[in-house]
Amino acid sequence: MSDQNQKQINIELDEKTAEGIYSNLAIINHSVSEFVVDFISMMPGAPKAKVKSRIVLTPQHAKKFLKALNDNVKRFESAHGTIKDYEQPSIPINFGPTGEA
Numbered sequence: 001m002s003d004q005n006q007k008q009i010n011i012e013l014d015e016k017t018a019e020g021i022y023s024n025l026a027i028i029n030h031s032v033s034e035f036v037v038d039f040i041s042m043m044p045g046a047p048k049a050k051v052k053s054r055i056v057l058t059p060q061h062a063k064k065f066l067k068a069l070n071d072n073v074k075r076f077e078s079a080h081g082t083i084k085d086y087e088q089p090s091i092p093i094n095f096g097p098t099g100e101a
Contacts, residue, residue: 021039021052022041022052023039023040023041023052023053024040024041025039025040026038026039026040033059034056034057035056035057035058035059035062036054036055036056037055037057038051038053039051039052039054040052
């Protein structure tokens, strides 16, 4: 597809959303029809962590997101060096009663 045939999307970003939300843990669950990604902020020593944002994706969009994130990590590492992957101890997570999406 040529550049002339591509459509542009106007994306609005309000001030509050532009600030972003800090997350240091993501939990991913899926069903046949969707992927659910919960972004969590967990502080050391705190007995409770809070889901700060939940994103629900179709399987197709989850796969596109995976590819886009992978491409961006590769570009980042090309420019800044390898991102170190530190082993974290496994944390038992309790979301309360289980549900189905």
